[in-house]
Amino acid sequence: MVNLKQALDELRANIEPDRASQMATTYKQSRLVLGLSASTLNNLSKSWRQSLSTQERVELAKALWETDIFEARITAAKLLTQARLRPDAAAWELIQDWVPQLDSLAIADHACVAGQKRLAADRSRINIVQGWVTSDHIWQRRAALIITLPWAKLNFPKPKDLEIREQVLGWAAIYVNDKEWIIQKSIAQWLKNLSKHDANRTQEFLKIYGSRMKGFAQKEASTHLSDFE
Template sequence: MNLAPYMAQLNELADPAAVEKMQAYHKVDRPYLGVANPQINDLTKGWRAELSLTDRIALADALWQTDIFEARVAAAKLLTQARLRPDDEPAWQLIQSWVPDFDSWAIADHACMAAQKRLMADPQRLDVVETWTQSGELWSKRAALVATLPWTKQNNPKPEELDARERILGWAAGYLPVKNGILQKAIAWWVRDLSRHDPVRAAAFIEDNRATLKPYAIKEAARHMPDFPLDAPVAADVTAEDEAPASDS
């Protein structure tokens, strides 16, 4: 795959005035071109139309390896599609290979959107995602939640979808002994989205994990549940009189 003509198209859209703002916003030391997201959308839409799946995967790989912000976003967008025919396994393998490189939310979220499509195409791939939860890298742990957001959205989930939902909530609960902001926000995002479709289960998760969820995470997770108590209920004091047995007289 000759990367040069595709990078030339990205470079034609570069805006040096935007680069400093992007560096400050994303807080990661990597090259930025200053290309806006809608412009990347337009480019990758054209590339998807003109390239075979094999060439798209090769281009996505080459773009990712540049470590340029816009190139990595474009790489993810090239593979964000519900159906990849004739065989989506090479695309899934490439997306998996990116996970250890995640170091900021923007690129990670675009790549996780591509992962979502591949997971919905074959939910057995959740076995691979579960290995991310055991990673020593926080961004890989976070990716396991962002990539599985589609399981928050079923209004009438099938038994296997409910099983997957519970499995993922188990991962989220397993993260909570470590009160890390990156993971707390990801958990809140997952539960907040779940609350739109299954508020009872979302509320139960918050209650079960209230002791280890940070207050801002509880507030965010419960955003769409206006009647949910953000503060834990305070048990009434039990007095000696309350504890005394009733008189026989």
């Protein structure tokens, strides 16, 4: 079993000199950044997942997150990023605890990818995500779209999947009035992915709401819509 001290020791053993300052600037971090590569974090998290039970994985993820170290938080999310995680109630609860704490793109995206797996495992959890849409916390509002991205990417959605897709598009319709960059970017990201699988529905959304989106977001959303005007 890997405990927090061992995990932190392994992270620190893989620090690359001079990488930390560059990463802190790139990812706009005020928290501690150790300076580890993405491949190192992937390898370490994979190794730890293989040696830990589900409960142990959740406990380590919680402890790593609470250190507030940049790479530790990303690795915490990676520990829970697995489709088959049983039982997964504790993991889902932990991810919900993280969402109101999100404050930067890299950490937020990894946490949401972990959340995507848990949402796919139990689609009824979409009702919890619905509550994030009206949050005062901008990163929590963004998370509602990022955690549901898999529903924009389905080639053969089932009726329930189509319901969720329409539900999320309803959220996006609310978000078009929010001019914050990260919200506009999340709308564009969702629609851009959807356009590869349902161009007509994407065009329909943009015809109704596109004029209320920021120019960059409208342009990105219509990247794959050659006939969009």
